[in-house]
Amino acid sequence: MNQETQLSPPSPWVCRFATLIPEGGRVLDIACGRGRHTRWLAERGFQVSAVDKDEAVLSPLSGVPGVRTVCADLEDKSWPLGGEQFDGIVITNYLWRPLVPLILASLELNGVLIQETFMLGNEYFGKPDNPAFLLRPGELLEVVRQRLTVVAFEQGEVATPRPAVVQRICAVRGTVGRLP
Secondary structure (H helix, E strand, O other): OOHHHHOOOOOHHHHHHHHHOOOOOEEEEEOOOOOHHHHHHHHOOOEEEEEEOOHHHHHHHOOOOOEEEEEOOOOOOOOOOOOOOEEEEEEEOOOOHHHHHHHHHOEEEEEEEEEEEEEOOHHHOOOOOOHHHOEOOOHHHHHHHOOOEEEEEEEEEEOOOOOEEEEEEEEEOOOOOOOO
16 A cells, blocks of 8 residues: 555545635645645646645655645744745644734635634543643634634534544635535
């Protein structure tokens, strides 16, 4: 079995709202891990910049058509993407609050933010359990709606792919057209 077939399937939240990203657009996959969303997005014609601090997980992505890999520790206070702008930004299972202003500033006009990560309450199900890496109730909504138009938001306990407590948001820099 090759590494690609061992990947978890992409998040249904990401799949649903990726349809709002302009066709062929530039997408940033932050803390991409093994690249389940990077590969899925590239297969749909997006130009994906996959960022992670682990060169070993990025290495298999380097030959994937439509994918550019960027090895960077996003928590070391340097933003590796300079003034780059993206039509879509995908973040799953990752939270580093100091990055939020840089992430939002990297979104093009009419660009789409799709984020899904853990929140308080997840400590009852396992990792992450450190409050520094768990969103507070309504936190994504508070932060994002000051600068973007919220398309969808939800928070609470989920059963799959494993029991967890999460927040999910999809927001657009600009006005919302069609809904997925």
